[in-house]
Each structure stands twice: as structure tokens, then as C-alpha cells.
Amino acid sequence: MYGFMGKMLFVDLSTGEFEDKVIPEEWYRDFLGGPALGARILYEYMPAHADVFGEDSMVGFVATPFDGSNFFCGGRYTVVSKSPVYNGWNDANSGGFFGPAIKKSGYDGIFVRGISPKPVYLFVDDGKAELRDATKYWGMQATELENALFTDLEDNKISYAFIGPAGENLSNMAAVMNDGHRAAGRGGTGAVMGSKKLKAVVCRGNQTFELADKAGMAKLSKAISESLKQAPMLQGMRTFGTTGGFMPSLLSGDAAVKNFSVALCETDKTPEDFEPLAAPMLNEKYKVKSYRCSSCPIGCGAFMDTTEDERFPVKNAARPEYESVGWFGSAIMNTDPVVLIKCNHLCNEYGTDTISTGGTLGWAFEAFNEGAITKEQLDGIEPFWGDGAAAVALTEKIVSGEGCGKILTQGSQYAADYWNAGKEFLFVASGIEIAQHDPRRAPGYIRTYQVDPTPGRHVKGGLAKANDRMTWEQKYDYRVTGYADLVEICTCEYINASGLCIFSPRLFPPGAIFEGMKYVTGIDFDKYTLRLFGMRAFIMRWAFNLREGLRRKDFTVTDRMIGNPPMRAGQLAGISLDNERLVENLYNAIGFNPEGVPCQDVLEFVGGLEPVIADLYPPKE
Amino acid sequence: MDILVKFYAVDIPVSLKSTKFDLPEGSVVEDALDECLKLPEITIDEDYFKASIVLKNGGRTHLKDALSDGDVLSILRTMEGG
Numbered sequence A: 001m002y003g004f005m006g007k008m009l010f011v012d013l014s015t016g017e018f019e020d021k022v023i024p025e026e027w028y029r030d031f032l033g034g035p036a037l038g039a040r041i042l043y044e045y046m047p048a049h050a051d052v053f054g055e056d057s058m059v060g061f062v063a064t065p066f067d068g069s070n071f072f073c074g075g076r077y078t079v080v081s082k083s084p085v086y087n088g089w090n091d092a093n094s095g096g097f098f099g100p101a102i103k104k105s106g107y108d109g110i111f112v113r114g115i116s117p118k119p120v121y122l123f124v125d126d127g128k129a130e131l132r133d134a135t136k137y138w139g140m141q142a143t144e145l146e147n148a149l150f151t152d153l154e155d156n157k158i159s160y161a162f163i164g165p166a167g168e169n170l171s172n173m174a175a176v177m178n179d180g181h182r183a184a185g186r187g188g189t190g191a192v193m194g195s196k197k198l199k200a201v202v203c204r205g206n207q208t209f210e211l212a213d214k215a216g217m218a219k220l221s222k223a224i225s226e227s228l229k230q231a232p233m234l235q236g237m238r239t240f241g242t243t244g245g246f247m248p249s250l251l252s253g254d255a256a257v258k259n260f261s262v263a264l265c266e267t268d269k270t271p272e273d274f275e276p277l278a279a280p281m282l283n284e285k286y287k288v289k290s291y292r293c294s295s296c297p298i299g300c301g302a303f304m305d306t307t308e309d310e311r312f313p314v315k316n317a318a319r320p321e322y323e324s325v326g327w328f329g330s331a332i333m334n335t336d337p338v339v340l341i342k343c344n345h346l347c348n349e350y351g352t353d354t355i356s357t358g359g360t361l362g363w364a365f366e367a368f369n370e371g372a373i374t375k376e377q378l379d380g381i382e383p384f385w386g387d388g389a390a391a392v393a394l395t396e397k398i399v400s401g402e403g404c405g406k407i408l409t410q411g412s413q414y415a416a417d418y419w420n421a422g423k424e425f426l427f428v429a430s431g432i433e434i435a436q437h438d439p440r441r442a443p444g445y446i447r448t449y450q451v452d453p454t455p456g457r458h459v460k461g462g463l464a465k466a467n468d469r470m471t472w473e474q475k476y477d478y479r480v481t482g483y484a485d486l487v488e489i490c491t492c493e494y495i496n497a498s499g500l501c502i503f504s505p506r507l508f509p510p511g512a513i514f515e516g517m518k519y520v521t522g523i524d525f526d527k528y529t530l531r532l533f534g535m536r537a538f539i540m541r542w543a544f545n546l547r548e549g550l551r552r553k554d555f556t557v558t559d560r561m562i563g564n565p566p567m568r569a570g571q572l573a574g575i576s577l578d579n580e581r582l583v584e585n586l587y588n589a590i591g592f593n594p595e596g597v598p599c600q601d602v603l604e605f606v607g608g609l610e611p612v613i614a615d616l617y618p619p620k621e
Numbered sequence B: 001m002d003i004l005v006k007f008y009a010v011d012i013p014v015s016l017k018s019t020k021f022d023l024p025e026g027s028v029v030e031d032a033l034d035e036c037l038k039l040p041e042i043t044i045d046e047d048y049f050k051a052s053i054v055l056k057n058g059g060r061t062h063l064k065d066a067l068s069d070g071d072v073l074s075i076l077r078t079m080e081g082g
């Protein structure tokens, strides 16, 4: 088998047992890697209705075919588990170096069940796995942990996934971090690791795998390098990263203003007031150097240094990504770049998802300013719009889980329920906060946010991508959206399962992302097989939710997200969305019934979904 | 008439921040976009470029909206991810 190591590592933390598991070859062919293969494996080995923090609950670290192949931008890995936020399927991916490191250590994925009696870390060293005491690391933040691991293992070339204090505290927004400040942030899988007392998974090794066509791969890499020189996005990505998207998003109504409640023109601030948060000024004042993921020719990350600022000095901080700039910037009316960098850094050090942290912060700001919660509930902090010091103080509470942070660290939905206040300010899908992409601007997002198997995600496939190529009039025409939605889903499922960075299709020549797969694994994708693959991957992830008893009605979005009532001013004035129609259109196109259950014929047609058929359509006696 | 076009876009080279066109009376927003497409820095295909969100003097506008002397167009092209 080309492109894979051919085995998975299964670890039981309760018993301390290890197993090298060889999964059927067709699972690789049908699901490739990452979230799709992770879903197939958890469907097989994790019992239905397992308590998310119980012994039977599993967490997986899943590599992909492109990991370790040196294919450009193909170094991502995915964490999979049940989500403590909405008790359904979760997957989240991350770049850095951990994906390739999983394979170099000898495996295509690492799956952990059970609960350790004391903090441990898993060390997978060139095919040998070992559980080691992590008591001394428990409580450590990202930088301290990295220094300790490098020193203790006498090796600064290891790659590792880990949790910070937020994961140890079972925060709903706990990320699985890796390689310093990279994050598989969404859905709370960090808390699942915390519940298992698993502080980190460390990988290293020199194991290799064979490529299906080495010469073809070399030729393709050359062609991609050439075409990258002409790619309009390259220079911008290299210089500014995703942070470069902030100003267009703010001006177009994509980014939040006051927690998505108003348009910028209704406030006392102008777009120019926010320019200190935009990438050109951040770079000019604070950038130290760029960084990149494994085998990436772009390098969209940057380190920042604010040590000259007396209030919030930070060294080696990551430049906030676009999503973080929105949440720690315009969403709370903060225009101070040092506050932005500090809040983002706190998330990275404590190991929380910046989107859920920022979304909860934005909700707390609005709830306070609208009188729904008081400073007494916030430990004396008064988060008036734009108050940077209050933003830092509250973020510290959220990520550390101290004081009012004990409530807020479980997210905005939990806090609104706990205090029975400010529910009208929530901007959440099934209880999870939303990225800085207002669905009222690109309505395709609302379908993805509502009924992707992982709710609330902006990096999952769907119509929103197609919206980018539509005029305003076309975007809000809901008559025929299902097929376009499905086409985008299929491409995105492929990208995530193959290990590619989501930006690669916009940078590479047409077809290159599929050609690469042929040279790595020998698997040839055409329009037909891509469509089947995408449907299979989507259904497999969704099937986990179905088996938990979840149906379409259990996946919700809030009134504000659909423009009920609509915005009064700005680019999105007067817009309301018909989210249920968009869901129905997709369900018609993909062959689901109105409750969100795939029909048997579709499951059989797509193939590779036998256990789902057995569960949904058991043979009649 | 003079039209100023500002670019806020992730797929247009950072060196191109803004440009000015002298367009004939009666021109519409789409005419300004056609002029943009003649710039060597813009290598985006026509349909995709014309689907950009365009603001006229800070407000939402449409391709067939008329332009007046001194109008400022902002071309917004966003990205997901991060």
C-alpha cells in the first residue's frame, strides 16, 4: 500500500496496554485519512452513547496520505473525538509538524481510550510506544511545557500534541495544541484529553513509506513551484497570512462589530480606527520573523514581540489569525494591537480555541453593556466596549477558569444558561461559537454552521465557497443551492482527509491537489470518485451523530445568525436568511430525509458505509 | 470623471493599494471593474473578479449602478480560514 504506514497505534490508558492495529485496506481507500478515516475508526471501536469523559470515550490523532510525502502544503493532521460541547462528532485539524511526525514514528494514527490514574504522556519513538509520568508537566502552559520536553528528552526536533491548563480543567473550549502554538482548536477535544489525564503525545522517528510514483511527484512539485510564482494570493499570504483578510472582512460586513449586533457605521468608530489591528501595521510594529508548516512553500505565520509595551509585554507570540483579530478586535471594539496580541497569546499558552474564547468574550461584553450581567458576576471587571484592559482581564479568567472564568470557560451558551441572561446575544450553532464569517454576508455559511457534522465551522465545505463567486442577487436566491452546496462539500472533505492546507486549491494549478494523491497513494480521483468520496466522508462523520440519537432538529443556530431581526444599517441591512430551506436543498441533493437520515439507497450507492446501513436499516426478521 | 478604486483583497498584490481612472460620463461600476481587469497586477478571472463585494463611498453597490465624479470604490475580497 503506497502512501501509508499500514498500521494504527491503539492505547488503553486504563490498562496501559498497546496494540498495533492493522485496519482493512479498503478503509484507507474509502476514507484516506484525517477526519473521514477517524470517523470510520471511532464508529467501529467507540461504543455509541459513551460518556464523553468516560473510559470508553476515545480520542484519535489521525495523519493523512500527504503527511510525510513532502507534497506542498500537505502536512495537516486531525484530532477526532466526541465533543463535550454538543455531545456529537468532533474533528479539528492543525498544521505544524505533528502530522508528518505521527507517520515518521511508524503509524497512520494514534487512538487512545481509557483513563490514566495519574497524568501521563505518550511517547512514540520510532515504532516503540511508551506511557511516561507527566505529573511534573501537569499545569504547565505551552512555552514552559515545550522547554521542559526539549530539555528532558534532550531533543528539540520532537513533535508533540498537548493540552494546556484549559484541557486539564475540562474547558469546553480546550484545544489540542501542537508544536508550540499551533491548534486543533474547535469542539473541545482538549478537554477529552484532559479527562484521560493525557498531557501530551510526543512523536519522533525515521520511519518511511513508499510513494506510488516518485518521478511523477517530482514533476508535479516543479510545476506547482512554477505556478506559485504567478499565484495572485502568494505574496499576500506570505506577507500577511490570514490576518490580511481583516480589513476587507470588516468593510464587507463579514467580521463582527459589537458581537455581530450592529454595523460599523452605527458606532463611533471608523474603518481607519481598526487599521492598527490590520496585518500591515501589525507587521511593521511587531513582526520578528515568519514561520511555516511542514513542507509549505508559503509560510503564512509570523512571530510577534510586544516586549516594549509596559502593560502587556509578550515575546514569541504568534501573529493573530484573521479569526482572532475579528474576535479580539472589532467584535469588542478594541483598537489596541497589543491587547489583541496578548489575548491571542493567552489562548495559545493556556490551550484554548481563540474562536470560542473570543466568541465568549464578545458575548460577555455585549451582555454587560446591555445590562444583562453585572460587574459583580464578572469579578469586578467592567467590560465596556473597547476597553482593552478589561478584555485582557476577562480573557485571563476564561482561559484559566478562575473566578467567573469557571463559568465562562464552558462557553457563551453555558454562561447564558447558567446566569439565565443574554440569550438574545448568542451567536452559536448547537452551543459552539462561530468564526468571524457572518452568514448574513455569505448565506452558504448558515447551512454549514447548522448541519455540518461538526457544527459552527467555517473550514468545512459548502455553499459559502460558491457564494464568493456570486453577485449579491445570486447569493440570496435559494431556489437551487443543494447541488452547488454538495459539490463544495465534496472538495472540502477531500482536502481535509488528504492533509492539505485549505488554501492550497487557491494557490495550486487546477487539478494538482488530485494529481498529488495519485503519485502518493496510486488512488486516482476524477469527478465521479471525488463526489462519491465527499459524500462518503460527510455521511461517515454525520453517522456518528445519528448513532448518538441526534437528528436535524438537534442542530440549531440562533436568531441573530439568520438576521431575525435583520440588521438596521450597513452592508447587511435588511438581510434575513432561510436556513431551513438551505438545509432542505442540501438534503434533497444528498439523499437525506427531512430528519437528516440518509436513505438506504444512497448509502449503498456511495459504498463503504456498511456499518451505517446495518445500524439505520437492520435486516428485517 | 475621476474615480478612485481602493483594493482590500487577499489575492491582489499588496503593492496595488489603489488606482485612479478617468472614466467617461455615464459609466457604471462594472466599467470601473473592467478597467481594473486591464491592470497587469490583477490576474483573477473576469467572473470571479466581478463577484467581488464592491462598496461605493462606503455603501453597498451593484455592477450597473451609475458612477459620479469623485466616487470612491472599495473592492473587497475576503478569505476563509485561520
Ligand code: SF4
Pocket (backbone or CB within 6 Å): A073, A074, A095, A096, A237, A291, A292, A293, A296, A297, A298, A299, A300, A301, A501, A502, A503
Ligand atoms: S499556508 Fe500557512 S497554514 Fe497553510 S500550510 Fe502554509 S504555513 Fe501552514
